[in-house]
Amino acid sequence: MKKSFFIFLSILSLFLILNTxxxxxxxxxxxxxxxxxxxxxxxxxxxxxxxxxxxxxxxxxxxxxxxxxxxxxxxxxxxxxxxxxxxxxxxxxxxxxxxxxxxxxxxxxxxxxxxxxxxxxxxxxxxxxxxRGKPILTIENPPTIKEGENTIYLKITNEGTGVAKNIKMQFNNDNSNIFSLSEGYIDGLKPHQTKLMEIKIYASGDGILKLPYELTYNNPYDNLQLMDKTETEQGHSNTITYNYKNQKIVEEKGNLVFKVIPDNAVDLNVINYTYPVGEVNNFTLSLKNNYKDANFIISIEKYYLGNNQKTIFIPYGKTKNVSFKIKVNEIGVKEIPIKIIFDGNEVDKNISVNVIGRADLVLTGINIEGITEKTITGDLSNIGTTKAKSVLVSIKRTKNIIPKRPYENYFVGTLNADDYGSFELHCVINGNVSEIPIVITYRDENNNLITINKEIKIDNGQVVSYNDYNGKKEGINYAVIGIGLLFCIGVIYLIYRGFIRKKE
Structure with missing residues (x-):
C-alpha cells in the first residue's frame, strides 16, 4: 500500500513539473x-x-x-x-x-x-x-577684457545629470582683432559641478568682439545614435538593417562674446603713498579718463572707514581726485583693492601704500637750575611705534633768551620706540621770562625732517609745566597742593576739637 502511494506521488509531481x-x-x-x-x-x-x-x-x-x-x-x-x-x-x-x-x-x-x-x-x-543622465555644459565668460593680452577664466558648469570627461576648447583664430593664445582643458565635470578653464586671449581695438570656439568632451559610456535603417526583401521575409553612430565624443560650437576696452581707459594713481599706522588718513586717488565722457563708480575694498564707494563724472581726457577715509593698524606695504565701474565696464586694480610707524617724543623729568644763567636737564622719551633718527634738542633764541655754548644744542641720536635719552641745555635769560621754548628735530623712517616745538613754563626760576607732543602738561599743580593743605588743616582741626571735648 505504501509503495503504491509513493509511486502515485512521484507520477503526480512529474506531471506538475512538466506542466510548469x-x-x-x-x-x-x-x-x-x-x-x-x-x-x-x-x-x-x-x-x-x-x-x-x-x-x-x-x-x-x-x-x-x-x-x-x-x-x-x-x-x-x-x-x-x-x-x-x-x-x-x-x-x-x-x-x-x-x-x-x-x-x-x-x-x-x-x-x-x-x-x-x-x-x-x-x-x-x-x-x-x-x-544615465547626459552632461549639459554651460559657459560663463568675463564680459569685459582689455586691449592686449588677457588671461581669463571661463566658468564651466555641468547642469546635466551625466559625467563629462576630457573637456577641450579650441578656437577659430581667423579674426585678427581677437584670437586665442592657448586652448582650454578640464579633466572632467560631474553633475552640477563647476570648474574654471584658463585661456589666454589677445584683443585689439575696442567694441564687441566674437571669438568662435568648438567644445568637445567624452561620455564615459558608449552612446549609439540611430542614424537610419534600411529594409530589404528576401523571398517571403524582410530584413531590416539599423545604422548607428557612436556619440561618445560630443562636439558643440559657439561664440565667446567680449566687450574690449582700451588698456589705458583709466589712469589711476595715488596722491600720497605713505601713511602713519593707526591713524585716520585721507586716501586720495587721481583718475584720468582716456575712454569717453562717463560716470565712474570707485570703491575701495579694504581699510576704509565710512563710505567706501563714490561716483564722479569725468569728461574725456580730464583728471579728477576722489578721497576716502582709511585706517591701517599694521606697519608695512599694504595692498588696497580698487574697483572702477564705468559705462558697463569693470576695472580692478591694487594700489600699494607704505604704512609707517610714528615717533612720539615727549619731555619728561625736566629740571632748571640757576638764576640768570639757566641749566636745563631732562629726558626725551619716544612713546611712539617707530624710531626717531638724528634727534636734536635745542633752545630757541628769543629777545630775552640767549642759548649758551657748548650746550645750546644737544644731540640725542636715535631713539627707538619705548626708549629715552637725556639732554642738557644752557641759556642766559635777560629780563622777565615765563617760558623757555624748546625745538626738537628728527628724521622719520622715510628720512623726512620733522620739527616739534615745545615750551617749558617757569615761575621765579622754577618749572611750572612743560608741554609734551600731545599738548598734555606736566609739572607743579598748585591747585592740587592747595586742596591738599586745606584737607590737612581740616583733619588737624577735627582732631583738636575731639581732644577739647574729651577734657570737658
Whole structure:
C-alpha cells in the first residue's frame, strides 16, 4: 500500500513539473547602447525562443515600478503570429526616456501572450535598463577684457545629470582683432559641478568682439545614435538593417562674446603713498579718463572707514581726485583693492601704500637750575611705534633768551620706540621770562625732517609745566597742593576739637 502511494506521488509531481516548464524563453533584450539618456528616443528589441509550437504570439513591454514615471512607451506591442520550436521571435519597440530622469537602473517588463493547443497563455520577465543622465555644459565668460593680452577664466558648469570627461576648447583664430593664445582643458565635470578653464586671449581695438570656439568632451559610456535603417526583401521575409553612430565624443560650437576696452581707459594713481599706522588718513586717488565722457563708480575694498564707494563724472581726457577715509593698524606695504565701474565696464586694480610707524617724543623729568644763567636737564622719551633718527634738542633764541655754548644744542641720536635719552641745555635769560621754548628735530623712517616745538613754563626760576607732543602738561599743580593743605588743616582741626571735648 505504501509503495503504491509513493509511486502515485512521484507520477503526480512529474506531471506538475512538466506542466510548469515555460514554453517560451526570453532570450535577450537589446537597445544598442551601453546606457540610455534622458530626453532621447530609443529602439528596443526583445528576443524570445519557444520550446513548443505557439500561435497568435504577441510580444510587449511596459515599465515596472517607479519606471512608470520616467519611461514612456511609444510602441509597446509587436505581433509575431506562429512560431515553431527554437524559432526566434523578435519584438521591436520604441521608448522615450523623459527629461531630467535621474541616473539609475530601471526595470521594464517584457511579456509574451500566445495560444498553445487552443489555450491562452502568458509569460513575462523583468529586465533592467541603465539610464544615465547626459552632461549639459554651460559657459560663463568675463564680459569685459582689455586691449592686449588677457588671461581669463571661463566658468564651466555641468547642469546635466551625466559625467563629462576630457573637456577641450579650441578656437577659430581667423579674426585678427581677437584670437586665442592657448586652448582650454578640464579633466572632467560631474553633475552640477563647476570648474574654471584658463585661456589666454589677445584683443585689439575696442567694441564687441566674437571669438568662435568648438567644445568637445567624452561620455564615459558608449552612446549609439540611430542614424537610419534600411529594409530589404528576401523571398517571403524582410530584413531590416539599423545604422548607428557612436556619440561618445560630443562636439558643440559657439561664440565667446567680449566687450574690449582700451588698456589705458583709466589712469589711476595715488596722491600720497605713505601713511602713519593707526591713524585716520585721507586716501586720495587721481583718475584720468582716456575712454569717453562717463560716470565712474570707485570703491575701495579694504581699510576704509565710512563710505567706501563714490561716483564722479569725468569728461574725456580730464583728471579728477576722489578721497576716502582709511585706517591701517599694521606697519608695512599694504595692498588696497580698487574697483572702477564705468559705462558697463569693470576695472580692478591694487594700489600699494607704505604704512609707517610714528615717533612720539615727549619731555619728561625736566629740571632748571640757576638764576640768570639757566641749566636745563631732562629726558626725551619716544612713546611712539617707530624710531626717531638724528634727534636734536635745542633752545630757541628769543629777545630775552640767549642759548649758551657748548650746550645750546644737544644731540640725542636715535631713539627707538619705548626708549629715552637725556639732554642738557644752557641759556642766559635777560629780563622777565615765563617760558623757555624748546625745538626738537628728527628724521622719520622715510628720512623726512620733522620739527616739534615745545615750551617749558617757569615761575621765579622754577618749572611750572612743560608741554609734551600731545599738548598734555606736566609739572607743579598748585591747585592740587592747595586742596591738599586745606584737607590737612581740616583733619588737624577735627582732631583738636575731639581732644577739647574729651577734657570737658
Amino acid at each position: 516548464i515555460d514554453a517560451v524563453e526570453f532570450t535577450s533584450i537589446d537597445y544598442k547602447n551601453q546606457y540610455l539618456e534622458p530626453s532621447k528616443t530609443y529602439d528596443l528589441w526583445v528576443v524570445i525562443t519557444p520550446e513548443k509550437e505557439i500561435n497568435n504570439t504577441v510580444i510587449g513591454i511596459y515599465p515596472y515600478g517607479e519606471s512608470k514615471n520616467y519611461i514612456q512607451i511609444i510602441k509597446g506591442k509587436d505581433y509575431e503570429g506562429q512560431l515553431f520550436p527554437s524559432e526566434k521571435g523578435v519584438g521591436h519597440f520604441i521608448i522615450k526616456i523623459k527629461d531630467n530622469t535621474p541616473s539609475k537602473d530601471y526595470k521594464i517588463v517584457a511579456y509574451c501572450n500566445y495560444t498553445e493547443d487552443n489555450k491562452q497563455h502568458s509569460e513575462n520577465r523583468i529586465f533592467t535598463i541603465p539610464i
